[in-house]
Amino acid sequence: MEQYSFDQLPRAVSELHQKIDSIQDLLLESRQQILPTIELMTISQAAEFLNLSVQTLYGKVCHREIPVSKKGKRLYFYKSELEEWIKSGKKKTMSELREQLPSFTGSRKGRLR
Incomplete structure (x- = not known):
């Protein structure tokens, strides 16, 4: 020192x-x-983020297909929830399906006997 x-x-x-x-x-x-920053979006902002029309987004809200928060007559969307919603619709690749195959066949053999 x-x-x-x-x-x-x-x-x-x-x-x-x-x-x-x-x-x-x-x-x-x-x-x-x-x-984490919690980003709250209006329906028009969410529609732009998802690249959907506002009408399409209203339809998804009506059919409860998309996460939404409602306060009074207004709809609000959390960006993180929309990102998770998008991720939940991901299609698995063939390699991911092949990796899961042993667990499917192993669990079915026990049920069939």
Whole structure:
């Protein structure tokens, strides 16, 4: 550890203060990146996000096909819920289906006997 003379102390304290400020800035930035942002969307924003018409989106809401929140007469959509809804409709690839095949055949053999 470096020893400072009395004359060097103001400069050392200034450098230390700058380093603490930069560490604090980095921590605040990383905290903001960690906290999920809840993005609430109106029906027109959700329709644009999903690349659907507003009428089509109303139909999906009516048939309870899509996650929605309702407050009074207004409909609201959470971006994270819409992303999960999109992911839930993903078709499995042939390799994913082949990986699941042993678990399907193993469970059926026990039932057939």
